[in-house]
Amino acid sequence: MVNLKTSYLGLELKNPLVVSSNPLTNNVETVARLEQAGAAAVVMRSIFEEQISADVSDMYTALEGDTSGAAMEYLQADLPAQLGPEKYLDKIADMRKRVKIPIIASVNCVEASKWVTYAKKIERAGADALELNLYHMPVDPDETAAKVEARRMALVKAVVAEVRLPVAVKLSQHYTTLLPFARMLDALDVKGLVLFNRFLQTEVDIEKEAIYFAPNYSSPKVLHSQLRWTAVLRDWVRCSIAVSGGIHSGDELAKALLVGADVGYICSVLHVRHDFAVIREILDGLTAWMERKGYSSLADFRGKLRETDLKHGCGFERSQYVRAAAQIS
Numbered sequence: 001m002v003n004l005k006t007s008y009l010g011l012e013l014k015n016p017l018v019v020s021s022n023p024l025t026n027n028v029e030t031v032a033r034l035e036q037a038g039a040a041a042v043v044m045r046s047i048f049e050e051q052i053s054a055d056v057s058d059m060y061t062a063l064e065g066d067t068s069g070a071a072m073e074y075l076q077a078d079l080p081a082q083l084g085p086e087k088y089l090d091k092i093a094d095m096r097k098r099v100k101i102p103i104i105a106s107v108n109c110v111e112a113s114k115w116v117t118y119a120k121k122i123e124r125a126g127a128d129a130l131e132l133n134l135y136h137m138p139v140d141p142d143e144t145a146a147k148v149e150a151r152r153m154a155l156v157k158a159v160v161a162e163v164r165l166p167v168a169v170k171l172s173q174h175y176t177t178l179l180p181f182a183r184m185l186d187a188l189d190v191k192g193l194v195l196f197n198r199f200l201q202t203e204v205d206i207e208k209e210a211i212y213f214a215p216n217y218s219s220p221k222v223l224h225s226q227l228r229w230t231a232v233l234r235d236w237v238r239c240s241i242a243v244s245g246g247i248h249s250g251d252e253l254a255k256a257l258l259v260g261a262d263v264g265y266i267c268s269v270l271h272v273r274h275d276f277a278v279i280r281e282i283l284d285g286l287t288a289w290m291e292r293k294g295y296s297s298l299a300d301f302r303g304k305l306r307e308t309d310l311k312h313g314c315g316f317e318r319s320q321y322v323r324a325a326a327q328i329s
């Protein structure tokens with residue numbers, strides 16, 4: 001009998017399959033169906049830092065000129081917590097009541113600003129964890145990698161200080177040096193890293209001579225980078241690791257766990273298949289593989305293929321590339 005239980009961000013999960021942030025997790029009844037279909041947890045669709053800050057600014061504007069004691073007291077007391085997009089918070093509370101699985105709220109953010117105190121509201125609304133989606137395209141010609149990373153670190157630090165909730169950070173794969181960055185996040189007591197976010201893909205319409213954003217559903221072919229970095233990071237961070245990107249079947253989920261992930265996230269496969277039965281299929285695929293291999297729990301094989309020796313390991317080093325290239329020529 002195979003046991004799929006796992007722990008992620010300190011939360012006990014019935015299995016290692018989590019539905020990642022996307023429009024499907026924006027709706028309470030859909031989340032209930034995802035739970036019914038077997039999902040172990042869901043990450044809500046991200047709310048944008050700008051949405052939160054805009055609400056805050058609106059209030060400042062509305063109160064402009066009103067320096068009466070009551071208004072100023074109101075402003076100084078708990079401003080963002082009072083004014084954050086209430087609907088998002090209501091949704092968290094509704095989901096919390098409607099389903100038993102953990103609900104992970106998500107904020108798409110780039111810097112520590114007024115919005116950070118809203119994180120506390122998310123906690124009070126009943127979320128089990130908070131995922132920070134560090135989604136930002138660094139196109140400032142004067143901003144170096146070090147500055148970008150310092151800004152992100154300051155943001156994460158501020159949020160971790162704000163809440164008692166476990167905080168996860170969803171990363172893009174475009175870091176100059178991902179390993180030290182991940183370790184710095186781990187040292188800030190981040191409870192999980194999500195590898196990786198997918199940016200909107202830039203496309204060019206040559207007839208209209210215009211740029212547009214192409215549909216961004218993945219295939220299992222995009223899994224490689226997540227596997228490589230999970231294997232590399234596993235022994236260097238204490239926190240959980242989630243693989244996000246390219247999990248479409250039990251095989252990809254098994255690969256993610258083998259390199260050391262605690263959970264696999266799915267999104268595209270739900271959109272491509274238009275059928276939540278795929279969740280059970282993925283879990284059944286993982287179970288069948290474990291049975292074939294004689295594994296009875298995830299601990300039996302998790303991390304078996306992690307990179308234990310970065311300097312001399314054979315899985316991801318440059319010589320591997322050299323060897324592969326030699327075979328082709």
Ligand SMILES: Cc1cc2nc3c(=O)[nH]c(=O)nc-3n(C[C@H](O)[C@H](O)[C@H](O)COP(=O)(O)O)c2cc1C
Pocket residue numbers: 020021022023045046106108133170196197198216217218219244245246247265266267268269
């Ligand atoms: C339509 C769509 C909307 C998404 N919205 C969000 C979002 O709001 N926040 C977020 O962190 N990721 C978002 N993502 C990224 C997914 O959560 C996921 O990380 C990415 O699609 C890779 O996983 P996949 O290969 O299983 O699709 C979105 C992806 C898609 C396809």
